Amino acid sequence: xxxxxxxxxxxxxxxxxxxxxxxxxxxxxxxxxxxxxxxxxxxxxxxxxxxxxxxxxxxxxxxxxxxxxxxxxxxxxxxxxxxxxxxxxxxxxxxxxxxxxxxxxxxxxxxxxxxxxxxxxxxxxxxxxxxxxxxxxxxxxxxxxxxxxxxxxxxxxxxxxxxxxxxxxxxxxxxxxxxxxxxxxxxxxxxxxxxxxxxxxxxxxxxxxxxxxxxxxxxxxxxxxxxxxxxxxxxxxxxxxxxxxxxxxxxxxxxxxxxxxxxxxxxxx
Amino acid sequence: xxxxxxxxxxxxxxxxxxxxxxxxxxxxxxxxxxxxxxxxxxxxxxxxxxxxxxxxxxxxxxxxxxxxxxxxxxxxxxxxxxxxxxxxxxxxxxxxxxxxxxxxxxxxxxxxxxxxxxxxxxxxxxxxxxxxxxxxxxxxxxxxxxxxxxxxxxxxxxxxxxxxxxxxxxxxxxxxxxxxxxxxxxxxxxxxxxxxxxxxxxxxxxxxxxxxxxxxxxxxxxxxxxxxxxxxxxxxxxxxxxxxxxxxxxxxxxxxxxxxxxxxxxxxxxxxxxxxxxxxxxxxxxxxxxxxxxxxxxxxxxxxxxxxxxxxxxxxxxxxxxxxxxxxxxxxxxxxxxxxxxxxxxxxxxxxxxxxxxxxxxxxxxxxxxxxxxx
Ligand SMILES: Nc1ncnc2c1ncn2[C@@H]1O[C@H](COP(=O)(O)OP(=O)(O)OP(=O)(O)O)[C@@H](O)[C@H]1O
Ligand SMILES: Nc1ncnc2c1ncn2[C@@H]1O[C@H](COP(=O)(O)OP(=O)(O)OP(=O)(O)O)[C@@H](O)[C@H]1O
Ligand SMILES: [Mg+2]
Ligand SMILES: [Mg+2]
Numbered sequence: 248x249x250x251x252x253x254x255x256x257x258x259x260x261x262x263x264x265x266x267x268x269x270x271x272x273x274x275x276x277x278x279x280x281x282x283x284x285x286x287x288x289x290x291x292x293x294x295x296x297x298x299x300x301x302x303x304x305x306x307x308x309x310x311x312x313x314x315x316x317x318x319x320x321x322x323x324x325x326x327x328x329x330x331x332x333x334x335x336x337x338x339x340x341x342x343x344x345x346x347x348x349x350x351x352x353x354x355x356x357x358x359x360x361x362x363x364x365x366x367x368x369x370x371x372x373x374x375x376x377x378x379x380x381x382x383x384x385x386x387x388x389x390x391x392x393x394x395x396x397x398x399x400x401x402x403x404x405x406x407x408x409x410x411x412x413x414x415x416x417x418x419x420x421x422x423x424x425x426x427x428x429x430x431x432x433x434x435x436x437x438x439x440x441x442x443x444x445x446x447x448x449x450x451x452x453x454x455x456x457x458x459x460x461x462x463x464x465x466x467x468x469x470x471x472x473x474x475x476x477x478x479x480x481x482x483x484x485x486x487x488x489x490x491x492x493x494x495x496x497x498x499x500x501x502x503x504x505x506x507x508x509x510x511x512x513x514x515x516x
Numbered sequence: 517x518x519x520x521x522x523x524x525x526x527x528x529x530x531x532x533x534x535x536x537x538x539x540x541x542x543x544x545x546x547x548x549x550x551x552x553x554x555x556x557x558x559x560x561x562x563x564x565x566x567x568x569x570x571x572x573x574x575x576x577x578x579x580x581x582x583x584x585x586x587x588x589x590x591x592x593x594x595x596x597x598x599x600x601x602x603x604x605x606x607x608x609x610x611x612x613x614x615x616x617x618x619x620x621x622x623x624x625x626x627x628x629x630x631x632x633x634x635x636x637x638x639x640x641x642x643x644x645x646x647x648x649x650x651x652x653x654x655x656x657x658x659x660x661x662x663x664x665x666x667x668x669x670x671x672x673x674x675x676x677x678x679x680x681x682x683x684x685x686x687x688x689x690x691x692x693x694x695x696x697x698x699x700x701x702x703x704x705x706x707x708x709x710x711x712x713x714x715x716x717x718x719x720x721x722x723x724x725x726x727x728x729x730x731x732x733x734x735x736x737x738x739x740x741x742x743x744x745x746x747x748x749x750x751x752x753x754x755x756x757x758x759x760x761x762x763x764x765x766x767x768x769x770x771x772x773x774x775x776x777x778x779x780x781x782x783x784x785x786x787x788x789x790x791x792x793x794x795x796x797x798x799x800x801x802x803x804x805x806x807x808x809x810x811x812x813x814x815x816x817x818x819x820x821x822x823x824x825x826x827x828x829x830x831x832x833x834x835x836x837x838x839x840x841x842x843x844x845x846x847x848x849x850x851x852x853x854x855x856x857x858x859x860x861x862x863x864x865x866x867x868x869x870x871x872x873x874x875x876x877x878x879x880x881x882x883x884x885x886x887x888x889x890x891x
Contacts, residue, residue: 262684262734264652264765265788294766295650295798300791349802353767380652381683381764382734404851406657406686413684417734441855466789 526574685730692857
């Protein structure tokens with residue numbers, strides 16, 4: 248197994264809550280699956296994860312079951328047995344659900360979760376990890392083995408920016424490869440009086456990608472359980488999410504595809 | 517005019533040492549000193565002291581505290597001990613003594629103690645309120661900062677805020693303070709502190725409102741030991757009338773320790789059209805392990821619109837648990853205030869936001885409201 252091919256791991260992290268990590272993780276997974284990749288989405292917001300809420304899944308097995316099986320007998324452990332498949336729109340991807348019970352979430356061992364992630368990497372082209380916004384052992388472990396960390400931020404008010412800054416500094420000082428940290432701004436143009444350039448200057452790095460604010464679309468997606476990228480409706484948010492994924496896969500969006508020339512682009516051409 | 521001090525200390529060496537400190541302190545004058553409490557009680561009044569320092573480690577001096585307070589009714593009685601314990605505070609406050617000092621003390625500490633306890637005296641024990649949330653962005657820092665301000669204003673008593681959101685504490689920004697010390701240093705030093713010296717770790721915000729700020733860097737969080745953190749809360753109880761604690765999201769050693777050390781834990785959540793009710797229900801299931809959870813766990817929703825009695829009732833129905841307070845959606849007001857380091861309460865004292873926060877303060881203080889829900 249030493250030479251086995253390991254897939255790409257994308258962790259979606261932030262230092263503030265409710266910045267869109269779950270929404271974006273889901274859409275990344277769905278978009279990658281739509282492009283034909285084998286994808287697994289892992290809900291590592293262990294206590295109050297929303298992945299299954301947003302996708303309207305009722306998982307029969309969770310990360311806790313996976314970890315328990317692994318800890319019981321590593322040799323017969325088959326990680327795929329613990330996944331829930333999302334395939335509502337004929338774009339299937341696997342979901343490793345967060346523990347159902349809070350006690351389980353609280354007591355889970357980081358080393359075992361790491362092993363589960365490594366096993367997933369062997370089976371999937373892409374493993375997308377949604378997290379809770381904090382520096383925890385488990386998040387640092389995920390970031391360590393990640394190919395890319397999408398560090399998501401929003402610019403709403405000063406405390407959030409302060410935390411983005413201190414988190415960004417901490418990540419750098421922890422010795423993570425700076426190339427793999429991608430600062431992504433979400434909810435751009437939302438109600439704020441703060442200048443983006445000031446934020447970039449403060450952070451000492453530019454945003455790799457910017458996602459527009461569209462609360463209606465985001466909310467609708469959560470209520471219907473349909474990822475934006477799978478929705479037939481074209482919106483700037485959907486386009487920019489797909490563009491972000493395209494930058495990660497190095498596959499530009501095909502011009503012929505139905506929504507790639509959105510009204511948004513037309514306006515600016 | 518200097519404070520006239522009487523010192524009562526059983527140990528000869530300590531008596532000498534402390535006498536030296538008092539003599540050297542500006543604005544203090546050693547009027548008399550005794551090794552035996554009986555002598556001090558019998559003879560000390562001749563010297564018309566302003567301050568009586570009584571060593572409570574020797575003999576039965578603790579049981580004589582009430583005598584000291586009665587005999588020197590025009591003076592403030594301060595207790596001296598090697599180490600502070602929560603039970604001391606209770607006894608001391610009950611006996612009517614004014615404050616407490618760890619010995620040996622320095623001239624600065626003596627001055628600080630007198631200044632600290634001058635206004636309010638040692639507290640017989642603050643009420644402690646923790647603000648828990650399942651997920652982040654619950655609106656709790658906004659709420660706590662304004663509630664602290666409201667409680668201090670309404671009661672004129674000492675209110676302390678502890679920012680235990682150890683990785684990403686925002687209280688310093690909200691309250692516009694640049695703290696010299698934070699919860700990190702307080703936790704590190706707590707075993708050597710007394711209520712007087714711990715007070716110096718809190719930054720002043722406003723009349724009667726002080727804050728112990730969060731760490732300046734997320735990686736410092738793991739240096740805060742849980743035992744020391746709980747001791748900060750215990751000691752702070754003798755410094756304030758009300759203590760409000762901001763917590764990190766979810767269940768973790770800090771939030772659990774704080775909830776256990778609190779009289780009431782408010783589970784706070786923001787209405788955002790997501791799964792906030794379900795998340796709160798799951799968290800409440802955990803809190804239900806406490807036999808007295810109904811009194812100790814209360815719930816608050818923020819960003820509620822419309823913010824009225826019906827909505828509160830609906831939320832309570834959906835949750836299956838009483839809702840203690842609802843705070844209206846006033847994003848523009850609260851976010852602009854936080855950006856400017858101002859208190860929304862103060863910027864717009866007549867806003868519905870301010871009214872609901874004031875009402876929660878009244879609930880805490882113990883006033884009844886007939887008009888809840890009809891702002
Ligand atoms: N680009 C966007 N425009 C408008 N609203 C958005 C956008 N992205 C996310 N949202 C909204 O923001 C809220 C938070 O999103 P989400 O739950 O994905 O964040 P999160 O970072 O996972 O939060 P948490 O830290 O609580 O898990 C949701 O209501 C979602 O609809
Ligand atoms: N009553 C309210 N109405 C509308 N917006 C609010 C209200 N209270 C807070 N907010 C906004 O919600 C965001 C989060 O508020 P706040 O920082 O107080 O929450 P928190 O629970 O402390 O978040 P964190 O998890 O980041 O510590 C801020 O942008 C704030 O301005
Ligand atoms: Mg999430
Ligand atoms: Mg906060």
